[in-house]
Amino acid sequence: MTEPSVGRRERKKAATRQAIADAALRLFLERGYDQVSIRDIADAADVSTTTVFKHFSGKEALVFDxxxxxxxxxxxxxxxxxxxxxxxxxxxxxxxxxxxxxxxxxxxxxxxxxxxxxxxxxxxxxxxxxxxxxxxxxxxxxxxxxxxxxxxxxxxxxxxxxxxxxxxxxxxxxxxxxxxxxxxxxxxxxxxxxxxxxx
Structure with missing residues (x-):
């Protein structure tokens, strides 16, 4: 039976969100919050900055994902x-x-x-x-x-x-x-x- 595309899409979206949050936390812990930019996080998660902002309202929200x-x-x-x-x-x-x-x-x-x-x-x-x-x-x-x-x-x-x-x-x-x-x-x-x- 074919998996519904909506379920697949939602899971992919959740996985992307988690990958961004994980990358952000790793960078924040390594470098300090103020030394990390949204661009740094996007690069680490291999997504665009636009994608980061689709999932999170800003840097603070990345910490409390x-x-x-x-x-x-x-x-x-x-x-x-x-x-x-x-x-x-x-x-x-x-x-x-x-x-x-x-x-x-x-x-x-x-x-x-x-x-x-x-x-x-x-x-x-x-x-x-x-x-x-x-x-x-x-x-x-x-x-x-x-x-x-x-x-x-x-x-x-x-x-x-x-x-x-x-x-x-x-x-x-x-x-x-x-x-x-x-x-x-x-x-x-x-x-x-x-x-x-x-x-």
């Missing part, structure tokens, strides 16, 4: 969770499934250093996370039937999105993620204090 996917996956984790599963538990599972592989990636430290040391990338990342917070907060609010300006929904979204920053320096990433979600699910208790006994 999975931004749109991450945002839609966060929203889907809430909206498409299993029947009976709480929002916090769905987000816990999503964080474990997506953040732990990122935390273990061999380029994670170099990538973090690149972003932290480049003001334009730090600003882009902050804007990106603000947008993710708004989208996730809105999805949570829709699920519980409150307005998009609900503070509790915004706080939960923000805490969830801070988990990578909060846990990346911990030796046991899984335990750290679980600990943060335990606080979100059950509330904060002072460290070392035994749980209050039932009345």
């Amino acid at each position: 999975q931004d749109a996917d991450r945002e839609s996956e966060l929203v889907a984790a809430v909206r498409q969770r299993a029947a009976g599963q709480s929002i916090v538990d769905a987000l816990r599972q999503h964080a474990l499934d997506t953040w732990l592989p990122v935390a273990a990636h061999p380029q994670r430290d170099a990538f973090t250093k690149l972003v932290d040391s480049t003001p334009v990338l730090r600003a882009y990342a902050e804007h990106m996370w603000t947008r993710h917070t708004d989208s996730l907060s809105a999805a949570i609010a829709d699920e519980v039937g409150v307005g998009h300006d609900d503070l509790a929904c915004a706080a939960l979204a923000r805490f969830v999105l801070e988990i990578p920053a909060l846990t990346r320096s911990r030796q046991d990433h899984r335990a750290a993620v679980e600990a943060v979600f335990d606080i979100l699910a059950r509330g904060w208790e002072p460290p070392g204090r035994p749980p209050a006994s039932a009345a």
